[in-house]
Amino acid sequence: MTELLEVSGISVTFDGFRAINNLSFSIGPAELRAVIGPNGAGKTTFMDIVTGKTRPDEGRVLWGERSIDLLKLDEAQIARQGIGRKFQRPTVFEDQTVAENLMMALKAPRSPWRVLVWKPKAADHARVAALAAQVGLGEALARKSGELSHGQKQWLEIGMLLAQEPRLLLVDEPAAGMTLAEREQTTALLVELAKTHAVVVVEHDMDFVRRLNCKVTVLHEGAVLAEGSLDHVTANQQVIDVYLGR
């Protein structure tokens, strides 16, 4: 398949409530996509399904050139396939420096006994410096993460995700709580990343979505209500009724 991720006809019911209802979604290997929709539309549940946290009752989730069936894999296996998720609240280790946080996130040996004896090599330090530069923290390598601004912590976390070499990044409300300057830098970072990755951004801030200048998927009641450019979806009367016009 030419898409990196292809989700078709998924549904999930919680205690009789259909949170996802015959949802289909696909994204290419170098594509930026914004997912918007009212509270309870199913955005989080959709990401939970892609990352293996929630199992759909029906439907398919296929991944990569070999159309791997992600529904057969557990969360850790899906992450290893190259799917990274960034939650809204940053979870960096505040007592560690930027460099230390990035080093911990590198694709180093993970078996318990090897981790104990693992010593970063010159190439690992170079990779950490490159990751920091990529997310705009090149000058902040030695700073304690707890001292960073909210926006910088978000970028550090994106850097830690990138350290795992994902092909798809799922990013939840990256602009929340950011200053205008930080939002602009975040836009530039996501646009740049999407030249070489699939990037799905869940966001409520419509100004931020407009600046992303990408295809938009509108979810409502667990299904795709509209898809296309932001101008296209915001002209859709149903989208206005259920989301924009509130």
Ligand SMILES: Nc1ncnc2c1ncn2[C@@H]1O[C@H](COP(=O)(O)OP(=O)(O)OP(=O)(O)O)[C@@H](O)[C@H]1O
């Ligand atoms: N584990 C669960 N058990 C029961 N209901 C759930 C569960 N998870 C989600 N839901 C329900 O499914 C619906 C979709 O929720 P979801 O969190 O995916 O929406 P969302 O679009 O992410 O909303 P928001 O913008 O508020 O984050 C909601 O009505 C929610 O209450």
